[in-house]
Amino acid sequence: NAGVMQNPRHLVRRRGQEARLRCSPMKGHSHVYWYRQLPEEGLKFMVYLQKENIIDESGMPKERFSAEFPKEGPSILRIQQVVRGDSAAYFCASSPGLEYYGYTFGSGTRLTVV
Amino acid sequence: AQTVTQSQPEMSVQEAETVTLSCTYDTSESDYYLFWYKQPPSRQMILVIRQEAYKQQNATENRFSVNFQKAAKSFSLKISDSQLGDAAMYFCAYQEFSGAGSYQLTFGKGTKLSVIP
Numbered sequence: 001n002a003g004v005m006q007n008p009r010h011l012v013r014r015r016g017q018e019a020r021l022r023c024s025p026m027k028g029h030s031h032v033y034w035y036r037q038l039p040e041e042g043l044k045f046m047v048y049l050q051k052e053n054i055i056d057e058s059g060m061p062k063e064r065f066s067a068e069f070p071k072e073g074p075s076i077l078r079i080q081q082v083v084r085g086d087s088a089a090y091f092c093a094s095s096p097g098l099e100y101y102g103y104t105f106g107s108g109t110r111l112t113v114v
Numbered sequence: 115a116q117t118v119t120q121s122q123p124e125m126s127v128q129e130a131e132t133v134t135l136s137c138t139y140d141t142s143e144s145d146y147y148l149f150w151y152k153q154p155p156s157r158q159m160i161l162v163i164r165q166e167a168y169k170q171q172n173a174t175e176n177r178f179s180v181n182f183q184k185a186a187k188s189f190s191l192k193i194s195d196s197q198l199g200d201a202a203m204y205f206c207a208y209q210e211f212s213g214a215g216s217y218q219l220t221f222g223k224g225t226k227l228s229v230i231p
Contacts, residue, residue, distance in 0.1 A: 033216070042118075042205050042221030043159070056216035089157060105151075105159035 004106035019079040021109045025094030032075045037089040082113045120222035127196045135191045137206030146210040148189045154202040201229045
């Protein structure tokens, strides 16, 4: 029973390129959260998705960032025209429903922008 | 907006001893959840313990226990019989239902725990 799978684990992009981060939730989980962890900081909420729907994107930067969770396949966090300030660890978490359980996190993708 | 404060950036403890990590939070809500997460160098976020605000009894999980003081908005983590594998960053987190339709977690900045052999 695999946990939340994120790939790649490390991603290096040059300024101006696009970054695509993938998250496969745990089997049976249809709710996905994305969080960002800047150096020396705790995780900060970005977006909450259910299959084919964005429910809460109140933590997403207004430009260059987008997320999707299609009917089939993993959830994708996409960052266009990356800048140095986007360098961070990006975590995905999943849960089986809308509930208070401190959902299960993946191991994160560390994005480095050079 | 809710805030979570961890006032100890770093702590250390002798192996087999007990250590307490502090956390305070700010909220006007009465119904919420609190969590402690452990993040070892592998970066994996591991749930250590959770506490429902409506429960007066403090949560315990083996060597880990909390001291939940709702009126004081305090949620400290006690680790007993510390082991080398407990060395990690520890994050306190608060969760409630947001107006936008999700259960967001709000994290503190973390406490780095070192265990001395």
